[in-house]
Amino acid sequence: GNSVTQMEGPVTLSEEAFLTINCTYTATGYPSLFWYVQYPGEGLQLLLKATKADDKGSNKGFEATYRKETTSFHLEKGSVQVSDSAVYFCALTIQGAQKLVFGQGTRLTINP
Amino acid sequence: DTAVSQTPKYLVTQMGNDKSIKCEQNLGHDTMYWYKQDSKKFLKIMFSYNNKELIINETVPNRFSPKSPDKAHLNLHINSLELGDSAVYFCASSQEPSGGNGEQFFGPGTRLTVL
Numbered sequence: 186g187n188s189v190t191q192m193e194g195p196v197t198l199s200e201e202a203f204l205t206i207n208c209t210y211t212a213t214g215y216p217s218l219f220w221y222v223q224y225p226g227e228g229l230q231l232l233l234k235a236t237k238a239d240d241k242g243s244n245k246g247f248e249a250t251y252r253k254e255t256t257s258f259h260l261e262k263g264s265v266q267v268s269d270s271a272v273y274f275c276a277l278t279i280q281g282a283q284k285l286v287f288g289q290g291t292r293l294t295i296n297p
Numbered sequence: 298d299t300a301v302s303q304t305p306k307y308l309v310t311q312m313g314n315d316k317s318i319k320c321e322q323n324l325g326h327d328t329m330y331w332y333k334q335d336s337k338k339f340l341k342i343m344f345s346y347n348n349k350e351l352i353i354n355e356t357v358p359n360r361f362s363p364k365s366p367d368k369a370h371l372n373l374h375i376n377s378l379e380l381g382d383s384a385v386y387f388c389a390s391s392q393e394p395s396g397g398n399g400e401q402f403f404g405p406g407t408r409l410t411v412l
Contacts, residue, residue, distance in 0.1 A: 221403075289337070290338040
């Protein structure tokens, strides 16, 4: 089946620290990969995506590279801000499946 | 200019009651979804509709009945509410076929509390 596994949270960092949130997946077929972010009290927003192997998605200083050989899509940011505090979800979809499969979410807290 | 909207935002009710949550999208998308987010933030799809037709039903109890009067609306009706139904319910939409991109746009969520 299709599944996504994220690193256990919560993650707490100081402002300007380097961030990595690990995400690995198993999929039948060729998935598209996503990172969604959920700020406190809000719905999910797409942060970035990659639709094929070796693609790099980037947005707001965040990056993730689709690694088929390691079935990974780790989220990185070089210097986090307090405003990055949120829950981050890694997700995949298989073409034609018409549903997102989410990881369990990683809560990130950035302290000033 | 809200893309995906849900009402109500909060819903507190007694066990055994029947309640509905409404969702509307103004993005012109063909496909709409309902997701359930539990207290540990885990998100799981419940239903998906494409052009008013049910295409995904993820073994959700039949107390949950989605209704799509048109492709811009997908409402969720829940009968005989149970304590375990307490969660945040998210509506989402996407344009299909999407070439496998699968990007979905989410509403702000409805926090349901069953007492």
